[in-house]
Amino acid sequence: MQTLYKDAVIPALQEKFGYKNVNEIPKLVKVTLNSGFGQADDRKAAAEAVIEDIGKITGQKAVPTRAKISVSNFKLREDEVIGARLTLRGQRMWEFLDRFINVATPTIRDFRGLSPKTFDGRGNYTGGINDHTIFPEIELDKVKRQIGFDISIVTTANTDDEARELLGLLGMPFRKVSGSGEGEGGEEKAA
Numbered sequence: 660m661q662t663l664y665k666d667a668v669i670p671a672l673q674e675k676f677g678y679k680n681v682n683e684i685p686k687l688v689k690v691t692l693n694s695g696f697g698q699a700d701d702r703k704a705a706a707e708a709v710i711e712d713i714g715k716i717t718g719q720k721a722v723p724t725r726a727k728i729s730v731s732n733f734k735l736r737e738d739e740v741i742g743a744r745l746t747l748r749g750q751r752m753w754e755f756l757d758r759f760i761n762v763a764t765p766t767i768r769d770f771r772g773l774s775p776k777t778f779d780g781r782g783n784y785t786g787g788i789n790d791h792t793i794f795p796e797i798e799l800d801k802v803k804r805q806i807g808f809d810i811s812i813v814t815t816a817n818t819d820d821e822a823r824e825l826l827g828l829l830g831m832p833f834r835k836v837s838g839s840g841e842g843e844g845g846e847e848k849a850a
Contacts, residue, residue: 660757660829661750668828676821685782685816685825690752692717694808695724695742706740708803713743715796717755721745759810760830763793772834775823782816784826785809 669684678684692713696705706723713721721743729737747755764770773786791806792799816822827833 660760661753664829668825671828672821672825675824685814685821687752687756687825688748688813688815690747690755691811691813692721692745692747692808693724693742693811694721694744694806696806702740705804706743709743709806712791712797712802712806713745713808716791716794717745717747718751719745719747756812756829758794760832762795763788764832766793770832772832775833775836778819778822780819782814782819782822784812784814784822784831 664686669681672678672684694709694713696702696709710721710723722745723740724742724744726735726737726739726741729735735741764773767790777785779785787807787809789805789807791797791808792802812826814822814825816825823833
């Protein structure tokens with residue numbers, strides 16, 4: 660995927676947006692994964708399962724996130740593990756994106772594409788996955804619980820259009836937005 664970026668994406672972006680300097684061309688900075696399982700009754704077992712499965716998917720061990728305060732209504736104690744997070748950079752980032760775009764997303768049931776609207780205004784994309792078993796590294800026989808996580812892709816793009824074009828050229832399967840405003844809302848709710 661890194662060679663695709665260098666050979667095809669950089670010239671296409673330079674032609675479309677007319678960058679005068681090579682350093683203006685948007686590039687990927689990092690990919691972060693975040694999973695929360697704070698509502699699980701057995702948080703210790705959930706923490707071990709989530710950290711192990713995210714480690715299998717990414718090839719890097721996740722860092723547990725802990726509760727900052729105690730909340731009695733949620734049976735939550737201070738400093739208890741309630742999630743896991745992970746940041747990928749460099750070669751591991753490119754490998755994960757390649758597997759996510761080309762292997763995992765086509766296996767999602769009833770997949771119509773990722774929402775092209777979840778950019779933050781500064782060129783960063785965030786989306787969520789409900790089921791981690793779409794990745795081939797996860798053995799379905801050994802799955803103890805279904806894990807969902809958020810994926811954030813941080814780019815150096817200045818606008819959402821530049822970032823959308825960058826990710827689209829890399830092969831990110833965005834949902835097609837129809838020309839009229841009527842079909843967009845109904846499609847968004849159905850997916």
